[in-house]
Amino acid sequence: MADAPMIDFAHLPHPAPVPSATRDQALADPGFGSLFTDHMVTIAFDPEHGWHDAKLCPRAPIPLDPAAAVLHYAQEIFEGMKAYRWEDETVALFRPLENARRLNASARRMAMPELPEELFMESLRLLIETDRDWMPTAEGSSLYLRPFMFATEAFLGVRPAREYLYCLIASPVGSYFKSGVKPVDVWVSRDHTRAAPGGTGAAKTGGNYAASLNPLAVGVENGCQQTVFLDAIEKKWVEELSGMNLFFVFKDGSAITPPLTGTILPGITRDSLIQMLREEGLQVREEPYSIDQWHADAEKGDLVENFACGTAAVVTPIGSVNGPDGKFVIGDGGTGQLTQKLRDQLLGIQMGTAPDPHGWVVKLD
C-alpha cells in the first residue's frame, strides 16, 4: 500500500444540480453508463507536492493540455465498482479495498503513482454521500463508480509522465446488457488477441479495452453481444471477454476459469465466485481451457453452464458461442440453474438480503 498523510478535500457543491424531478425520471430506467451524477472528485499528483489539491466539485469537462501524455501514450488506468442502496437506506460497497489494491497494481504496471488506499476510500465516501439522491432504487440497479487516473503532464518525450489526475465519477445504472439478464451470445475472435504475455493484460488500463473494440464490433456485426479472446501465442486457450471473466461449469460438479497468468484481468467478481462455487461443493480449477475443448464439451453435454462475470455484468449466462468456424449452444441455450443461483446469491450479499459470511460488504456511515 502507498503511504501518505491524509489530505483535506475542498468541497465545492454544484451551484445548479439537476432538479429532483428530472433526476428521478432519469433514475427510473438508467440503462448503463450514460447518466451521471452532479459531482466528481479530483486529486492531482506531481513529484513536488505528491497527491494534492483534492476536491469534490461539480462534474464538468476537465481542462487538458493537447500535449498531455495520456492523449499520446495512453497512460490511463481505471476501476469499476458499485454502491448499493439497501431497503433500510444503508449504502454498501462490495470489497472496495480490492479495487483500491488493483488500481495500485495497475498503476505500478503503467509506471504511474500509487494512490493511498485511504484517499481512494475517502473519495468514494465523499462522492456517494454528496450524490446519495442519485442512487437508484429499482431492483438490479446501483450506483456505478468509476475511479480513474491519467497522465496530465504536457510532454511528448516517451517516458513516464510526472503529473497525473485521479478522478472519480458516478453513474446510476441498471443492467449492463440491453437484454437484461438473458443469456448473451459470444463471438470468438480468431484474428485479434487482447493481450500478450509480459504485456498489460492484467492491468485495468484503457488500452486493453481499446484493443478489444474492433473485434467486439465484428462480434456485434455477427449478432453477438461480446467477443471471446484467445491467448496470443497458440491462439488456442480461452482468456476472457472484452470486459468480463469467464466460467465453465461441468456436469461432473466441477468448474473451470482461466488462470491469472498476467494476460487477463484479476476480477474481484471472479475471485468471489471461485469462493462461492467452492462453498456450493464444486471443485473449481483455475486452469487453461481450449476453444476446441469448449466446443467438444458443449456438444457432448459435459459442459452444462457457462457464464461471464464482472462488476458491470454481475453474473451473465452465455447462450451460444459463435465464430468463423460455426456455432455451438451451451446447455439448452437458457440460463443455467447454478448461474441463476450464483447471480441471486451475489446480488443478495451486495443488496444486504443474504448473509455475508466473508465480510465482503462495507457499509458507509
Ligand code: COI
Ligand atoms: C466492470 O465490470 O466494471 C468493468 O470495468 C467492465 C466494463 C464495463 C469496462
